[in-house]
Amino acid sequence: MPPISIGLVGLGKIARDQHLPAIQANPGYRLVAGADPQGGVEGLAHYPSLEAMLSAEPDLDAVAICTPTRLRYAQARQALEAGKHVLLEKPPGATLSEVEALVELAEGCPGTLFAAWHSQQAGGVEAAREWLAAREIRAVEIEWKEDVRVWHPGQAWLWEPGGMGVFDPGINALSVATRVLPRPFFLRQATLDVPANCQTPIAAELAFMDADETPIAAAFDFRQTGEVTWEVRIETDAGRLRLSHGGNRLLIDDDVVVDAPAGEGGDEPARLAAMVGQEYAGLYARFAELAAAGRSEVDVAPLRQVADAFLYGRRESVEPFEP
């Protein structure tokens, strides 16, 4: 099969850090061009807009969309209607309603629509899902904490409406939990700590429950200093499962079952960036499979959980955030 020729739309931090290297490392893809009104990337054909790229590069098979979420619906629509496969960086849109509309639209288009959740590609996630499918789950604790100043320098959009604040990393945790847990779960109570000068929370405490009343607690916090904590702990009738390092390390009763590559060596940011790099490699492998099969995959559950938290959570005003 010839490689998938692909263009990138939106050449910001996530495109440069993750999408470009993931595409370039995968022989199943040929990176053709990038589109961004702010300028291009050294050595890559550049267009000021998706429209310009689509009209100058009619042989593109696929488009990966990494623009601010408010732009994604119109761009994804344009690319789907032009017959392209479309990968959406997470979250797949600014609102649930537009994502649902895209799903419907994609049903009538030849291309594949793929909502990418990179944490679902973490090395331990599928093994955890399989192990849990046969167990009775007693309790779940999710802890997803990182230093916003280290991990999101200068990302002022985080604090604006739609930026989701601590739910920007927290949605990764939710994408892991909705993937590995065998039953749907839903929010019963939430507290969102919102800095007095921001629109979105810097921390959140969430209490969910599944249909069997299993308690599922999540704590998200951007005020962590030092190492990150990206962890899900699950008590079952047959032992204790622990997914750490964003899902890349899987322990069952303290035995290491999966330890994804690049988990060792270097300083912490470098190690974690390498792990996330593996996740993006997994996303592009999955996208190629879906395109070959002519199938779309749009998991809305993580974004729906975040919308539920904003709808149903109690907001507490906390001290202003000074970047």
Next chain:
Amino acid sequence: MPPISIGLVGLGKIARDQHLPAIQANPGYRLVAGADPQGGVEGLAHYPSLEAMLSAEPDLDAVAICTPTRLRYAQARQALEAGKHVLLEKPPGATLSEVEALVELAEGCPGTLFAAWHSQQAGGVEAAREWLAAREIRAVEIEWKEDVRVWHPGQAWLWEPGGMGVFDPGINALSVATRVLPRPFFLRQATLDVPANCQTPIAAELAFMDADETPIAAAFDFRQTGEVTWEVRIETDAGRLRLSHGGNRLLIDDDVVVDAPAGEGGDEPARLAAMVGQEYAGLYARFAELAAAGRSEVDVAPLRQVADAFLYGRRESVEPFEP
């Protein structure tokens, strides 16, 4: 066909004002009992809980659930698993995730699950939907304003997380708009005015767009004094449609096409209550049809729009609300 024997769960204001009279006026139903920990209704068998009602009245065919939204998932689940038909007062749950879980559950149960949106039953709604299906829509204006002190006396839950504030009536407007407009639409911008002493908005300005970039503006306000405004105005290539009185009066280019009964006579609250009474009569007629056909009907679009507004809207703090 014998009448549907039905029990009511949650005997608060909406149950007494609307559900009881609608059921009693419909010969297709036999009202068997009510369940509420706070006490019963004169002349009706009473139980302290749904559980007690289900076990004492095994021949019940159906249950209508009018409890606070946080209780509805577990109650609906219990009733569906007991093989009953279930009607959910709006909104169908506290969160979208739990409503999706109920929809999935209902697929494997013998009973019908019906998410009731009373404004979708307003007299002019179906005629508006049909007329609009063949038109090109240019612009939409939604105005839904009422005096919270007159229409929601003592309803402190409105101002708590999940109470939705002005979206409690606003979701009626959204249920009409999502029903009559031919294409899905989604939020582009929103401002929510939240009183400094409340969790939920007292007013909201919303700007939506559909796939064709048709502008759809909505203004919700609880600070209206005097008469209510419950209106949707739609400009098309073939004239101007106006749905007023909560969808009960339909005008096309100022010609009255539908004027639902009970629109005249009496003072305003009495007239509007009578109109809403017609809407609940429509809901119970629809519920009986669905039960006979063995089909569920759960329209999540209105609640999804509200969740999107909470997720994506900008919050402005406004003066405290004093009931």
